[in-house]
């Protein structure tokens with residue numbers, strides 16, 4: 260296939276395919292039955308991620324939706340309420356799992372590009388000892404924030420929310436589907452996250468480039484309970500070490516390079532800024548570029564069709580919004596091609 264014929268897929272960082280060395284690592288993995296806790300590669304991945312985030316234990320699952328929803332169920336006894344941002348993935352894009360699986364109420368707060376403050380969370384906590392209310396049990400944060408355009412939390416804001424949660428006896432969960440993007444962009448240390456959060460969901464199938472999988476990390480007791488919930492949801496898998504090996508490979512080879520994705524996202528935003536048909540851009544902090552079209556000049560449908568005609572795929576993101584995502588399978592030459600096409 261010629262370079263011109265190569266499709267440039269900016270729809271999501273989930274579209275990456277495993278590279279030959281990643282596939283080689285997968286094929287070479289020692290495996291066993293993970294329901295019997297006999298898969299050494301799964302165990303190695305779970306231990307590696309737990310250690311990396313300063314936690315005791317990990318649980319490898321097929322998807323980030325599963326790790327998030329297992330964590331929410333585990334944190335929420337009956338009649339609980341979850342506090343989260345109004346466009347959080349756990350609320351918006353997980354099929355209503357908070358209602359269906361955890362049967363919990365949700366307090367939705369408007370964020371600054373998806374970010375909440377401790378003051379907002381505090382104001383949302385239900386008064387105790389009042390028979391009318393559900394009990395506020397859990398706060399869910401998302402870092403980076405997807406709908407917020409890959410925005411990152413400042414460490415001081417995370418600390419303030421964690422201090423409040425501790426003082427109020429609330430559990431704190433992090434949807435860290437793109438936590439490595441946040442770490443690389445801000446210079447924060449993964450090990451410090453374990454001090455603030457009770458559970459963290461980390462996706463291997465996004466920017467890290469593994470074909471499948473997410474890992475939930477937390478205390479040993481918490482993860483033990485989560486393992487039963489995973490079985491309940493049909494996520495008890497067997498020789499999953501072949502997939503875990505891709506995650507281990509990704510942790511070793513594909514973290515530092517996220518900085519390249521961030522640089523390329525900034526280049527795309529730079530190219531979009533002067534265009535007359537672009538009304539607004541959420542300035543990229545990581546690998547997501549979300550922007551709004553002036554549909555009097557160019558409709559989203561038209562824009563996407565014109566890109567498609569040049570071999571470039573992107574996603575409509577609701578209303579007049581479009582999302583570009585940079586990832587492992589988007590290189591500098593492709594960014595140059597996209598910039599030319601935009602003009």
Ligand SMILES: *Cc1c(COP(=O)(O)O)cnc(C)c1O
Nearest residue numbers: 322323324325348401405434436
């Ligand atoms: C992708 C994503 C998830 C999990 O998605 P799966 O497709 O279920 O793995 C969770 N949270 C955020 C913010 C995401 O972007």
